[in-house]
Amino acid sequence: MKPLYLQFVNTGIANRYEFEDHELIEMNDRIRKYPRLFYQILIHEIEHEEGGFKLKDLVHDMKAKTPGLFYFMRKHISAWTQILPCWWDFKRKQIVYDISVIVSWVVIIGLAFFMYKFLGWIL
Secondary structure (H helix, E strand, O other): OOOEEEEEEOOOOEEEEEOOOOEEEEEEHHHHHOHHHHHHHHHHHHOOOOOOOOHHHHHHHHOOOOOOHHHHHHHOHHHHHHHOOEEEEOOOOEEEEOHHHHHHHHHHHHHHHHHHHHHHHHO
């Protein structure tokens, strides 16, 4: 079992990353002002599988229920970067991607395309 560290950042909501010798949970610094939401999200991130992305992680993200999250995102515009499939991390100087978000976007776009084609066929 690798050590797990918590680090606060200015963007997104929360992400868990795997490194060679440790794992890291990054959380938005402003979320500490919302103790209930902070605890729920921290527990959610801790429950992710150790050792990189797995299908269980995607299912875990899809089943997540976090009351108050949308309120937090409305108040703090920097949290909206959480729905980006990839972004540039200035601290690490590399592109970071979230497979769960990528899969979510693919499903949403696929459903929208299917509905467009299906409704276009009916009309």
